[in-house]
Amino acid sequence: xxxxAIVTENLVKKFEDVTAxxxxxxxxxxxxxxxxxxxxxxxxxTAINILCGLTKPTSGSAKVGGYDVQxxxxxxxxLIGVCPQxxxxxxxxxxxxxxxLFGNLHAMNKEPLRKRRDMLLENMGLTGDAKRRTxxxxxxxxxxxxxxxxxxxxxxxxxxxxxxVALDPQSRRAVWDFIKELKKExxxxxxxxxxxxxxxxxxxxxxxxxxGKLIALGSPEALxxxxxxxxxxxxxxxxxxxxxxxxV
Amino acid sequence: xxxxxVLALTKKEMKKTVRxxxxxxxxxxxxxxxxxxxxxxFGSVGDGQPAYSIGVVNxxxxxxxxxxxxxxxxxxxxxxxxxxxxxxxxxxxxxxSQGSIQGVIIIPADFSQSxxxxxxxxxxxxxxTNATVSLYLDKGSLVATxxxxxxxxxxxxxxxGPNQQAVASPFSLETASLVEVNAPSMFDFMAPGMFxxxxxxxxxxxxxxFTEDRDxxxxxxxxxxxxxxxxxMTSQVLSYMxxxxxxAILVFVMVYFMGFQPEVGISVYAFAFVLVLLFSxxxxxxxxxxxxxxxxxxxxTGLSFLFVLxxxxxxxxxxxxxxxxxxxxxRIVPSYYxxxxxxxxxxxxxxxxxxAVLLDTVAVSVSCIAILAVGIILYGKYYKI
Numbered sequence: 001x002x003x004x005a006i007v008t009e010n011l012v013k014k015f016e017d018v019t020a021x022x023x024x025x026x027x028x029x030x031x032x033x034x035x036x037x038x039x040x041x042x043x044x045x046t047a048i049n050i051l052c053g054l055t056k057p058t059s060g061s062a063k064v065g066g067y068d069v070q071x072x073x074x075x076x077x078x079l080i081g082v083c084p085q086x087x088x089x090x091x092x093x094x095x096x097x098x099x100x101l102f103g104n105l106h107a108m109n110k111e112p113l114r115k116r117r118d119m120l121l122e123n124m125g126l127t128g129d130a131k132r133r134t135x136x137x138x139x140x141x142x143x144x145x146x147x148x149x150x151x152x153x154x155x156x157x158x159x160x161x162x163x164x165v166a167l168d169p170q171s172r173r174a175v176w177d178f179i180k181e182l183k184k185e186x187x188x189x190x191x192x193x194x195x196x197x198x199x200x201x202x203x204x205x206x207x208x209x210x211x212g213k214l215i216a217l218g219s220p221e222a223l224x225x226x227x228x229x230x231x232x233x234x235x236x237x238x239x240x241x242x243x244x245x246x247x248v
Numbered sequence: 249x250x251x252x253x254v255l256a257l258t259k260k261e262m263k264k265t266v267r268x269x270x271x272x273x274x275x276x277x278x279x280x281x282x283x284x285x286x287x288x289x290f291g292s293v294g295d296g297q298p299a300y301s302i303g304v305v306n307x308x309x310x311x312x313x314x315x316x317x318x319x320x321x322x323x324x325x326x327x328x329x330x331x332x333x334x335x336x337x338x339x340x341x342x343x344x345s346q347g348s349i350q351g352v353i354i355i356p357a358d359f360s361q362s363x364x365x366x367x368x369x370x371x372x373x374x375x376x377t378n379a380t381v382s383l384y385l386d387k388g389s390l391v392a393t394x395x396x397x398x399x400x401x402x403x404x405x406x407x408x409g410p411n412q413q414a415v416a417s418p419f420s421l422e423t424a425s426l427v428e429v430n431a432p433s434m435f436d437f438m439a440p441g442m443f444x445x446x447x448x449x450x451x452x453x454x455x456x457x458f459t460e461d462r463d464x465x466x467x468x469x470x471x472x473x474x475x476x477x478x479x480x481m482t483s484q485v486l487s488y489m490x491x492x493x494x495x496a497i498l499v500f501v502m503v504y505f506m507g508f509q510p511e512v513g514i515s516v517y518a519f520a521f522v523l524v525l526l527f528s529x530x531x532x533x534x535x536x537x538x539x540x541x542x543x544x545x546x547x548x549t550g551l552s553f554l555f556v557l558x559x560x561x562x563x564x565x566x567x568x569x570x571x572x573x574x575x576x577x578x579r580i581v582p583s584y585y586x587x588x589x590x591x592x593x594x595x596x597x598x599x600x601x602x603x604a605v606l607l608d609t610v611a612v613s614v615s616c617i618a619i620l621a622v623g624i625i626l627y628g629k630y631y632k633i
Contacts, residue, residue: 074474082472101260102469104253
């Protein structure tokens with residue numbers, strides 16, 4: 001893997017007459033946690049979909065782990081773990097079965113899969129519910145399980161698309177702690193969120209996206225001090241003239 | 249292709265089938281309930297007066313008074329029977345076993361002699377030479393077995409002419425069956441179509457499954473893993489073939505205990521299950537086509553009937569009492585060929601290697617694989633796998 005885990009150059013994605021991603025250029029270093037901050041519809045998820053190889057960009061290029069996401073998609077998929085915005089889990093499977101399924105899809109061996117499954121369930125506080133069908137899980141439990149599915153194969157690069165949305169404070173804190181653990185393991189993480197406090201708490205750098213454009217990029221401290229404001233919320237207001245949550 | 253992925257996805261699909269009550273009902277209970285309901289309420293003789301193809305083997309070579317020609321003309325004049333003459337019984341029986349004709353009449357060698365004896369002394373049965381006309385019927389056709397004997401009997405009675413005594417005539421009709429079935433009933437005629445029917449509702453299940461997984465993000469989630477489209481589709485096809493096999497076994501057991509016990513070898517049963525498995529491919533294909541058209545799971549349920557109904561009404565036991573025109577139209581659906589092949593095997597006693605069965609098998613194989621391929625290609629084009 002190269003020093004830059006993720007590189008995008010002038011990435012553009014247009015859906016008919018709507019430009020969802022408008023010329024985003026970004027470099028994410030290995031082991032870095034970068035937050036993409038912006039209101040719903042800003043283009044965060046589209047950018048992640050492009051980086052995962054799910055969506056073809058209209059123009060520009062993107063490399064993940066040194067591999068071109070369009071031409072070397074299979075290699076990219078082997079490197080990454082993605083927690084999508086929607087809580088995508090099979091309701092008729094138990095928590096453990098969901099995890100084992102995705103471990104098998106990543107061709108994990110049985111014993112390492114079992115150990116990592118147990119470890120992740122423990123870390124996310126789901127051990128006691130592992131044998132229950134997920135249809136009976138609460139929303140918070142489902143989100144935590146969704147995060148486990150994304151990380152079961154111990155990926156080098158993780159894309160976490162609003163992993164704490166609609167979580168209760170306790171569950172959100174558990175997810176934050178888990179993400180901090182990943183950071184300690186030198187995982188490269190791209191996290192999208194529209195929670196300012198989440199970005200401030202977790203991210204090395206924050207990119208603010210609005211109407212598909214990356215309008216600011218830097219550490220939370222640098223962004224705040226540069227505009228002489230108290231927090232990222234005020235940074236967003238200073239940049240766009242409106243509150244980030246107004247459009248939520 | 250990694251078998252580990254295929255197996256994991258197949259196991260997942262099996263668990264879904266067993267654990268989701270709606271799916272469980274639709275796949276396993278519904279066909280059984282439906283078969284019972286139809287078995288109890290349908291099966292009546294069809295409409296109107298369709299034409300029946302009848303083979304005639306004339307053993308009567310009498311020159312002086314050739315009554316067999318009179319009989320042949322009388323049969324033709326009914327306008328209900330299409331009469332084909334055969335030089336020997338074997339050739340006629342072969343065509344009967346292939347479903348090409350619905351019956352074979354054997355005119356005995358002494359038929360003209362019998363006719364002459366009756367003409368000479370119409371009021372003195374003691375002077376008659378009695379003759380027996382043999383009739384073999386297509387046991388795969390409920391309509392033919394019920395409709396043809398009375399027609400032949402009526403023609404024979406008419407041959408005796410206005411001088412015939414109340415009910416007496418020197419000609420008797422003897423029917424023979426090709427394949428012995430322990431307790432011939434409505435089910436005997438419907439059973440082959442029931443096997444075909446069992447897996448038709450896979451169309452709906454496949455369509456619902458794909459649209460649901462698309463709607464709730466599971467399809468996207470799987471696409472993010474290294475799973476290839478080939479691995480994914482293989483797992484889906486395998487899953488539904490297993491389900492189709494279980495459905496066929498369940499329906500078979502059910503109809504067996506309801507009296508359908510054809511005396512055919514184990515190889516015929518095995519071949520029948522192979523046909524049902526092949527047929528399940530077309531249902532997966534139609535399911536994918538439905539999922540391609542449908543924007544949501546709810547819409548998929550309704551749209552699936554675009555494919556379910558023709559397969560069901562034109563190609564299974566459900567359509568056995570439809571008009572002959574509708575049965576001709578039925579040749580556009582794969583289920584028709586499955587039912588026809590199973591009918592030939594179980595009821596007509598045809599061999600697996602017989603032309604009719606082989607032709608049906610080719611039709612089923614080609615059409616089902618083509619439908620599956622079209623389904624996969626179109627679904628993959630509009631919704632990435």
